[in-house]
Amino acid sequence: MLKRFVVLLTCVATPGLADIDDVLTDHIAPGYSTLVEATAHLSNVAEETCAPEAITPAFHTAYDAWIRISHIQFGPLEDQGLALAMSFWPDPKDSTGKAIARLTRFADPIVNAPDQFGEVSAAAQGFTALERLLYDPQPDAEYACKFVRAVAEGLSRKAMALESAWPAFADRMTTAGASGNARFQSDEEVNRALYTALSTGLEFLHDQRLGRPLGSFERPRPRRAEARRSERSLRHIVLTLNALEDLTTTFFDGDLSETKAAFAAAKERAASLDDPALAGVANPVERIRVEALQRTVNDIRNAVNEEIGKPLGITAGFNSLDGD
């Protein structure tokens, strides 16, 4: 699959500062191929064992692969409406807990039907559901085991469906403006889609992955940290910083000195935190260090806007910003 993907792209040149081909071949394609491998392995392990501790290594590897590519929210993920079914977070209404409880209470046999499992609530299908099943005590261990298998196999199927749809979508991206290409009318639209993935990824990191557990000084919200049960909260932040930095340097060929410096500062701050579930946000001293990390993410956003957004002529939406 990957091979065909590469062949499709070699003859297309993108003018200017942005390199769409490189993003496709060096960032998106390997990201999905790793996700396919890791989720297939996860599904195989879950078939072989019911013991959560035996499954968690494969769970971590697969979840890592997802977080590394989850910032690419456009394309097959959007077209197939699978974003929430891969990972349902933020989840302020606890849709995940409710969906798992409902299926478990009725011991719904849909977990034995891989072809139908994609019809259950998106909140019960993704890594967020899998984390609950593996890390929270389950009232019915036998059912939970089948449930874990269903989620793991579903993730593997979704990853394959996404990867196999990418070559056709990549073709749309590299033939922007060609007749019959209704998705992208120009290279500018492709650049905008990639830039939006980058800026939205940074915003999500700042406002959700960091902002949600930080809450306010008076009311910190450590239990709102992403994937706190599996103590992956900080890991998601580090993975996201690395993935977005990779997207940035692959995508843009111009001067990135400010952006690179800001990424380096953020990564250093994140590496110095010894707080996997971000529980420290409730401690006034530790909190300061998480807030400092959040500020460096904001520095990245500003640098990206200056060094990439402006040269590409991309500004925030006239109407999106209006608020009326």
Add this chain to the structure above:
Amino acid sequence: MPKRRDVLAGLAATAFLPSKGWASVGKPVAISAAKRSDGQHILVGLSARGSLVFQVPLPDRGHAAAAHPSDAEVVAISRRPGTFALVINCLEGKAKQRLDAPKGHHFYGHATFSRDGRYLFTTENLYETGEGRIGVWERQQGFSRVGDFSSGGIGPHEIILLPNGDLAVANGGIRTHPNSGRDKLNLLSMRSNLSIMSISGTLKDQTELPPSMRLNSLRHIAALPDGTIGFGCQWQGDVFETPALFGTYSGKGGLHFEDVDETQLRSLKGYIGSVAAVGADAFVATSPRGHAALLFGLKDHAAQNYRAHDVCGVTTSAQGVTLLTNGLGQVFSTNTRALSQLAAHNLAFDNHLIAVP
């Protein structure tokens, strides 16, 4: 170069139609406020093919406008908290009068004419008390200010004319004061409502959003030929709570929210920027923040997704074509599955597209 047939048709129109009528203005089908790349704010008229028929400079950023039911005249309203409105003669493409909000009032950006075209109604904030008001202007008296009446709530945003001649007002519920710009002053107690009133201001019906929807600001409305109103909200709470944002009102049984799946709902980012009626039983709601538009069919209760960057303006023309605009200067029409681009201009279309009769 116009074709001979078009020229003749144009001459015929001048000869036989009232000279002030819409048909003589190079056939604009819709109008919109916009911002040119040089920073100048303008009001533009769009043809059925999406080309610019006229453009008139505005003193500052516009928002929506009201089109007169018979004469080729529109009133462009400034964006909140602006205080100017501009009466524009679309035949000449020129502003002919400026209206100023009375002292202590500012406009909210929307307006409508009465069915007979005699009165113009503007949504306003009497900002010292925060009371929502509907300003009334009499056109035949040179748009003299006749008076104003209660909007039925706080923060009246869009006002529309209903098929039976009544007015519907979306009271968004959010209090602001020009001294604090666009800051929201009452989120803890806000309550939005839809109010139906006669043109003299007699309240005929009023429906508040339920307590669980307290943080939804109902701001944009459109009406079907049978009077059913579609409304779009802007959620002031955690957008990941993904409350319903679009619903309908048909006079009985209050406000009915349409059930939309979680993925589609999340794609709206808690924000609907504009609503338009489509045919006899459908609405389009746009979300510039989600770069998406949703078509809601009331018969099958199905929602269909369209995607366009920063899309906001939407209206259905008198010819029955649904048009959309965005901040990148693109004009689209709806197709069965996707949007088709009709034209692209070097300007940013502002929030609202208004069909002309």
